[in-house]
Amino acid sequence: MAFDFLIPVSEKVLAFSEFLPPQSLGKNTFKHTEKKGLPVFANATVAIFGVLESRNAFEKKPEKLDIDAIRIQLYRLMMGNWNSNIIDIGDVAPGETVEDTYFVVREIVAGLLEENIVPIVIGATQDITFATYRAFDAIKEMINVVNIDSRFDFGEDDELISSESYMSRIITDKPNNLHNFSNLGYQSYFNAQEEIDLMERLFFDAYRLGEITNDITLAEPVLRNAHLVSLDMRAVRASEMGVTTDFSPNGFDGREICAIARYAGISDKVAVFGIYEMANTSLSAQLVAQIIWYFIEGLSFRVKEFPTANDEDFTKFTVPTDTEELIFFKSHLTQRWWVEVPSILPEHTKTNSIALLPCTQQDYLDACNQNIPERWLKAYKKGFN
DSSP: OOGEEEOOOOOOHHHHHTTTTTTBBBHHHHHOOOOBBBBOTTTTEEEEEOOOOOOTOSSOOOOOOOOHHHHEEEEEHHHOSSOEEEEEEEOOOOOSSSHHHHHHHHHHHHHHHHOEEEEEEEESSTTTHHHHHHEEEEEOOSSSEEOSSOOOOOOOOOOOOOOOTHHHHHHHHSSSOOEEEEEEEOOGSSOOOOHHHHHHHTEEEEOOOOOHHHHHGGHHHHHHHSSSEEGGGGBBBBHHHHSSSOOOOOSSHHHHHHHHHHHHHOOSOOEEEEOOOOOHHHHHHHHHHHHHHHHHHHHTTOOOOOOOOOTTTTEEEEOSSSSEEEEEEETTTTEEEEEOOOOHHHHHHOSSOEEEEEHHHHHHHHTTTTHHHHHHHHHHTTTTT
């Protein structure tokens, strides 16, 4: 049983928790301890665990990830007005081989998904995303992956999997369960033109850092359609992390990355949220803790909704253009928008009704001005390929 490989939360963190106020996360999280073992999974909505594996790091890690520091910062935060039951199941130690670690992570994530518990994975390196992706094998036919990352993380076909080439393996590995891949916050100077061209050829979605920082709401529909979200903390600028090496002076600021995490939490499709490549600094630990807080905050306000033409909670808009007739829906409850894409197969959208793509109000306004939204065009073309 993969859960047997989990290391309990450290005595240092447990001792710290004893002195926290009753409203803190630390006092309201059920923990894996040496004495009591794993917490009860029944009724849990979120499970936090760490992964200490770093052997496939692109830039070798001189020290292991200090997950205790992240836990201490997380536990000291105050609970929101939430209905989430949080468990902390400890950490996965490096296996005899990296593939052993991947196997354990995959089995743990798969076990949590079967219990309808959302795993929050805190990992030293982003190649762990591959293991979390493989956890969906027996649960969903096709999934959508969103990376919040300054790089696309494609490598050469014959390159060993690493924290900067794992996406190549996700795309080519069998069984291929990847329906769509989206990147939020890429920085052009970190990505070869061939990689940018590959994203276009595969009809994947990519949003430059400037696009998202100019309008953070652009991230919401992308995350609304995601099943697996992987956050590379190197997408955050170095000053926010309290470091001067291995991080870029450009990137998301703390407020922006927390807003993105909240969007991921609100999405009723997101089933796994992973955070990787953080630094061992006090600022980094605090920011990762706050990102987790905002994800749980979003998760607590999830609204399951799927528009249909006869549902009074939605307004349907038909927009004729020169080449297509686009059908939009707007939710009265959340003010969110969707557009119908006839070419997406129902199994790709996990429904047996009309195929809908999350979008923005601006997409609707663009269509009214005879400009077909790019996200619609990519989804439409992808359905025939």
